[in-house]
Amino acid sequence: MTSFSTTVITIITLTLILHLASTVRTLGGSATTISITYGSNTTICGIVAGQPSQHIQCWSNGGVFDVYSNISFQSIAGGRDVFCGVRSGGSALLCWNQNQNQNQNPKWTPKRLYFNETVTLSRLVIGDTQICAISNSTGSNVYCWRDRERFSVQTGRFESVSSGLGFTCGVALNNSNGIICFGTNLELASYIQGQFSNFRMLNVVVGGDHACGVNSTGFLICRGNNNNGKIDVPDHLPFEFSAVAPGLNHTCALRKTNNTVACWGRVGNVGDFFPVDVYFESIVAGLDFTCGLTTNNLSVVCWGEGSVRSGSNGSLPLRTILPGPCVRSGACKCGPYTQSDSLCSGFGSICKPCDLSNGLPSNPPMLAPPSPNEPHSSPSRALRRGLLAFAIVGSVGALAGICTIIYCLWTGVCCGNKRIHNSVQPTINGPGAATQLSNSSPVSRSSTIRRQASRAFRRQRSGTSSKHADREEEFTFDVLALATDNFSQENKIGAGSFGVVYKGKLLDGREVAIKRGETSQKAKKFQEKESAFDSELAFLSRLHHKHLVRLVGYCEEREEKLLVYEYMKNGALYDHLHDKKNVEKNSSVLNSWKMRIKVALDAARGIEYLHSYAVPPIIHRDIKSSNILLDANWVARVSDFGLSLMDSECDSEHRPTKAAGTVGYIDPEYYGLNVVTAKSDVYGLGVVMLELLTGKRAIFKSDDDNDDTPISLVDYAVPIISSGELATILDKRVGPPDANEVEAVELMAYTAMHCVNLEGKERPTMTDIVANLERAVSHCDDSHGSISSGQISIISE
Template identity: 60%
Template sequence: MSPLQFAAVFLFISAFDALGAAASTLAVSYGDANTVCGIVAEQKKQRIQCWRQNRTVDILPEVSFESISGGRNVFCGVRSGGYSLICWNSTFVPKRIYYGKDALLTNLTVGDDQICALSDGTPNLKCWRDDDVLAKLPDKSATFSGISAGLGFTCGVLVNNTVTCWGGNDENDTISNFIENEFVGLKMLNIVAGGEFACGFNLSGFLVCKGKNDSGQLNLPMSNSGYEYEYNAVALGFKHGCAITRINNSVACWGGKGEFSSNVTDGVSFVSIVAGFNYTCGLSASNFSVICWGPGWDNSSYSLGVELSLPKILPGPCVESKCECGLYPQSQTLCSGNGDICRSCDSLESFPPVSSPVVYIPSPSKDLKKGFLILAIVGCVGGLLAICTGIYLLWTGACFGHKKIHSSVQPTITRNSSNAQHSSTSPPSRSSTIRRQGSRVWGRQRSGTSGVFSRQRSGTSAKHADRAEEFTFADLVAATNSFSLENKIGAGSFGIVYKGKLADGREVAIKRGETGTKLKKFQEKESAFDSELSFLSRLHHKHLVRLVGYCEEGDERLLVYDYMKNGALYNHLHDKDNVEKSSSLLNSWKMRIKIALDAARGIEYLHNYAVPSIIHRDIKSSNILLDANWTARVSDFGLSLNGPESDRDYRPMKAAGTVGYIDPEYYSLNVLTAKSDVYGLGVVLLELLTGKRAIFKSEENEGTPISVVDFAVPVIMAGELMKILDPRVGQPELNEAEAVELVAYTAMHCVNLEGKERPTMTDIVANLERALALCDDSHGSISSGPISIISQ
C-alpha cells in the first residue's frame, strides 16, 4: 500500500495522518485534530496538559508522569517511576495498559500499529495492541538499547548496535526489511523512524539517514562551510526531518520540498523537538514554550509557525535518582521540589540537556566532542486503535432539595415542574464518552433524546388477559396469609411487596397498592399500577422481572410477579446482616460485574428493542432483583414512560426518581432522555465497586451525608481506585484488575453531569461484556483486545 493509499484508507478518521514519537516530555498526536501535549513544569505533580484547536485541555488522571509519546488519535504516558503506562484517545479518555513494578518502563514509542516500550528487565521489549505486528516481533530473547515506531513499521537498536526492523503487514514488512538492509554493516547508537525512511546517530556521533528519498528526506542540510551539521536530536515526519544543531541549538529541517523552514524558529534555541505527519513542534530553551510550524499545521496562517498557549513544559523528566553530572539549571523550581532534572554528563555548559529520550552518549572518536545526544523524538503515524477507559469530573448537588417522597425501599422523589424554567445553557460537561469495544459495535440509542413521553395506560384489565392471568383478591389474600407481616419482603413504586404461594404451588411476589381514601393517592396508585401492567404485559426478557398476573377489584390494585429468591441487590450490598458477612456469593468481582452486565442488558432492551422504547426512570440497586440462579432482573416499572415519538422538545410535568440516583440534568432542567437511566445505572456500578450506598454518611466529615458519586469519581480520576474498593471483596487479582478499572471508568462516564456526554446502554453493555471476559483473561492488566473510544 502506497502512502497515498494509506491516507485514503484512513480518511474516515481524519484528513491528517501523523507519525508517532519516542517518549519525551513533549508529544504530538494527529488524527481528529492536531494535538500537542506536554508535562507541565513548576507544579507539585508533573501532570499533562494538551493544546488543541486554540484551547488547552487538562489531562486526567492528575498524577505525575516522566515521559509521553504520541501517534494517530492516541498518546501515552509513563507514570513517574516507570511502573505504569496510560494511554488516551482523541477525546482524552485514559486507559491503563500496563502495570508492573517488577519491570519498570524506560523507553516508549507510539506508532500507527502498536505501542512499544523498553523495560529494565531482560529481554526488555514490550509491545501491545496489534496482533499482526506482535506476531512479527524480533527474537523474544533480544535486548534493545532503543526503539522507534514509524509509518507501519518499527525499528530498534540491539545492544550490539545493529538495527532490526519489523512491520505489521506484507507491505510494511517490505519497507522494514528495506530499511533494515540499508543499515546492515552500520553500528548505530539509536534509530528514529519516519515515513519510509529512518535516521540515527552512528558510533561517531554523526547523523545517518536511510530509506526512500523521493522528497529529499535523506538529504541532510549543510552548513555555510560546506560540512554537515552536528546534531543533538532529530525528529522525523512522513517525508521530512528536523534536528537540533550542536552549534547553537537551533533547528535545521530538510526534505518535504523545502516546506518546513520557518522564520519563527530563527534565533530560537530548542531543548527538544517532535514531528507529526507534516509539521514539527519544538520546546524553546529560553522560556520552555512550545512552537509549531509546517504545512500540516491547523491553520494556513500558522504554517510558518505559532507559539502555543501552553504553560511551561518540563525540559526533562523529574527523577528521584541521584544526578551524576549535576542538575539542570532551575531544576528545583521546574520540578517544584518533587524530584530533579539531571544534566547530561557530556553536554556543553551552554547547552541545556534535552528531555528524555534524547540521550547524550560519549563518542568513541577522539576527534569529536566528548559526546553526543541520542535517541530521538520521533514522528510516526498514530494508532488505528484508541484506548479506553475514561474522564471527567461531576457532582450531584442538584439531587438534593425539597422533594416529595414515594414509598420504596429507598426514598423516591417526585417534584412538580410545571413552572420550572428550561435553561438554554446545559450543565458543563467534564468529559467525553468512553467506549471499550467488545462484542458489539457502538450504536446510537433508538429512544432518542427528545419527543413526547407518556405512560401507556391499560384501560380495562381485559386488554391484558392474553398476556397475564387475572386473579381474584381472595386468591391473593390466601396466597399471602392475609398479607401478613411475615410475608412482607419489600416495597415498590406504589405499594408493599409480599411473598406468596398460589394454590397451584407457584411462589410469587405480590405488590399491593397502598390503601387510602384520598383521591390524589388513589390516582397515583392507579397511574403506577396501569404503568407497570401495561409495560410488563408486553415485555419479555431474561433480565426483566416477569409479570405473572394482576388483580383489580374495587379500590384494590395488585400485581403478581415471578418470585426472586435472592432478593434485591441493595440488600446484599447494604443491609446490616449482609454487610457483616464475608462469604456472600456477591463478594467476588466477577459476580458483581456479571450482575451489572445482566442489569445493563435489561435496560438496553427497554431502550433499543421495546416498541415503543421505554425509559425506566427509577434505576437503582433496590430495583435490581436476583433470581434463584443469581441472574439479575430489572423490576418496578411504576414510574416508567414511553420513549419519544417525535423530535419535539418536551418537558415532563414532573421529575421522578430516587435520591442519589436521579439524573441531575433531568431534575434541574426537566430534560428526560434515556441517558437518565444511564445515570442511575452508573450509580449502581459505583455501589458495586465501593460497597457504599448511593447516599451515605461520611465518617471523615462528622457524619455529613455524601453521594457515592462525589465520593468515588475524584478518586477514580486520580488513578487511586484501589483505595475505595469494597473491602468485603478485596483487591482484585491480577486477571481482574483491568476489568474492575474498566467498570470504574464506565461508571464515571455514566454519571456525567451532562446527558449527551454519557454512553448509551449499548456502549455500557459492550464495556461490561469486555470486563467480564477480562476476569478470565490470564494476561492480567495488559489486554490484547481492541479498544476504541469515541464521542457521542
C-alpha cells in the first residue's frame, strides 16, 4: 500500500472514530427534558411541548404547577430539594430550591447561577446538591456549583459530565478519553475513576455510588459498588443502548433497537408497574425509581420501588413533554424529529438521534462486555462506506477546483484584471418614487440624513397622550422576582412615588431598577387617587432624553404593579450629599464644584425637555435630590414621574384634587393655594441647587444641641446669599472654590436664590436656568472668566 493510501485510510479511520464519539452522546450528559427532584417532596418536571414557550411544568404531591410560563428552556435536571434549567440558547442557568418544612405546600425559591451570552451552557447534570454543566466554548470546560456557590474543578476539555451522591465524573478529552472524578466524597470519586482507568470512554453517567458509560467499541460498562447487582450489565450488542439511568440501587437502560427499557439491580417489588411493552424516547432515574418519556404520546411514566404516579400505568398528569430541546431549524445533523415543527410550535426543531447501526454487521452475535484490554476490531462496513464517501467527496472537490480555475482565468481576477460591471440601484417603492434610480441620479446622502434626523427629532418631541401609549416590554412577576432574588432586602435600593425600588438583573444580563407598588390597603387607596403607576407608564413610554431615566418595561399581574427602569449605577444625588456612609467617607466624585454644577445642569436640561419640548408639556411635581439619579458615567437623570401632570399649555394653572410633593421642595404657592405650574418644578430644582452648594438637607436641624427645631434650607441659605456671604455656608467637604470656580459657584447660588422666590411669576424659566448653568460650567474651565462679563439670565414672567 502506498504512503498516500495509508495516510488516507488513517485520516478516514480517525474521522469515523470521532464521528462515533460525537454521535453517541445521547447516553447521559446530553440535554434532558425531564427531571426528578427528591428530598422533602418528590417532584417530577418536564419541558412542555406544543407551546410558544418551552416552559417547565412539574408534578408534586398530586398537583401540577407551571414554572415561568413565558420562558423557554432547553434542558432540566433535579437533585436533593433542587431542580435547575438551562434557558434556550444556553446563556442562563436558573435553579429553584425547595423550602424545608413546607410539605403540604412546598415553595420553590428561584435564583440565577449563571449568565453569559458568549460562553453558553449545555449538558446540565445534578447529583444531590452539586450542579454541573459543560460550556459550549472551544475548551468545553465544566462549571460546577454546590449549595448555589460556584467552585473550581479541574480545567480542560470534557466530552461529557455527570453527578452522583457527593461526586462528579467526566470524560476528559485531554486524558485519552479517560474518566476524571471529583467532589466532596473524594474516596468514592477516586475509586470510580480507578475502575475506568483501562477504558477509553465516549461518555459517562453517574448513579448513587456507581457509574456507567459506553466505551469506544460501543459496549455499556458499569463500575463501582455492586450492592443488589446494579453494575451487572446484561449481555448486549455494541451500541445497543442509547441511554442509561443509574439510580441508588438500580440501573436502567434504553435499547436503541426498539426503544424498550432494561433494568437490573433492585428495580422494584412484586406488583410494581414495569413498562414491559412500553416504548420510550428518554429515561431519567431518581434514587429508587425511574421515569421515562413514552414514544406513543410523549407522556411521563414512572416505575420502581419509590415510584410516584397517578394513573394505573404509572403515568403522571403532565402535559405533552418535548423529547429533546428545540434548536434552530437546519441545525440537526441527522434530520429533525417527527412532528418537530408542531412540538416546537414553529420555534425551531428537535434533532433526531443519529443512527449508528449502519456501521454494524446485519446479524451480529450476542456479545459480553469487553475485557479491560479492549481488543481492536477489523475495519467494518462503516470504514468501507467512509472510503467510498471520501472518493466521492474528493471527486466533487476536484471538479469544483477545475471550475474555479476556469472562472478565475476568464474574469481576470487571478491576474488582478477585474471586470467591472455597472451596478443597478434598488427600486424605491412609495409615493413619488415608483421609478428606478440610475447611477446618474443618486439619492442625496445629506438629504437622507436630514430626513432621518427629522423623524428622530419628531419622535423625541412628540407623542400620544393616551393612557398606556407606546408601552415598553412587558414582564411577568416571576421573572422580576427572580431578577431581585425574590425582592430581598439586600437588593432594596430606595423608594419611589408608589413603591419600593429594588436592584435586579434580568435573564439576559441587563441590570435594572424595579419599582414594586405597595400592596397594603392604605397604599392601594393612594394609588387609586393618584394613579402613580399609570402616570409613570404613560409618561416614560413616550419620553426619551439623555437626562431622563429610561423605562425598560412594566408588569401588571394579579394585584402586582411593577415598573422596570435602566439601572443607575451611582445611585441618587441625595445619598451622595446626605447619606451617612458617603458623608463619613468624604470621597465622592461629587466633591468638586465643577461636578456639582454639572449635575445641576444635567437635571435642568431634563426638566427643560419636559417643559419646552415634550408634547404636551409635562410638570414633574416632585423634583428633589432623591429623584435625581446618576448613571455609570456620573450623568444626572431625572426620575419618578408618578406625580407628574401634563396639559396642552405648561404655563397654565392646574388645581389637582390634592397637593402632592415632598416637604422642603414643594412650591409654597402650590402648597398654599393648591395651584401648580411649571414654576413649581423650578422651585424644587432651586432647593436641589442649594443642597449642592451647602451639603445640607432641604429640612435640617441646627448644629446647636439645645435647639432641635427643623430649619428650611431656603430660609437658611437665601438671606446669607443675598448678603454676599456665600462662602460661609458652602459645603466644607468640597473645599473653597478655586479662582476660576468662584464665579461659577456664585452664578449657581444667585440662580438658585431666584428659583426659590415665593411668587412663581418671579422665578426664571428652565431655559434661563440651563443657560446660566452652562455659563457656570464654562467658568470652571476658564480662569479668565468674569461674572461681570455677562448678565445673569433671570427672566420673570
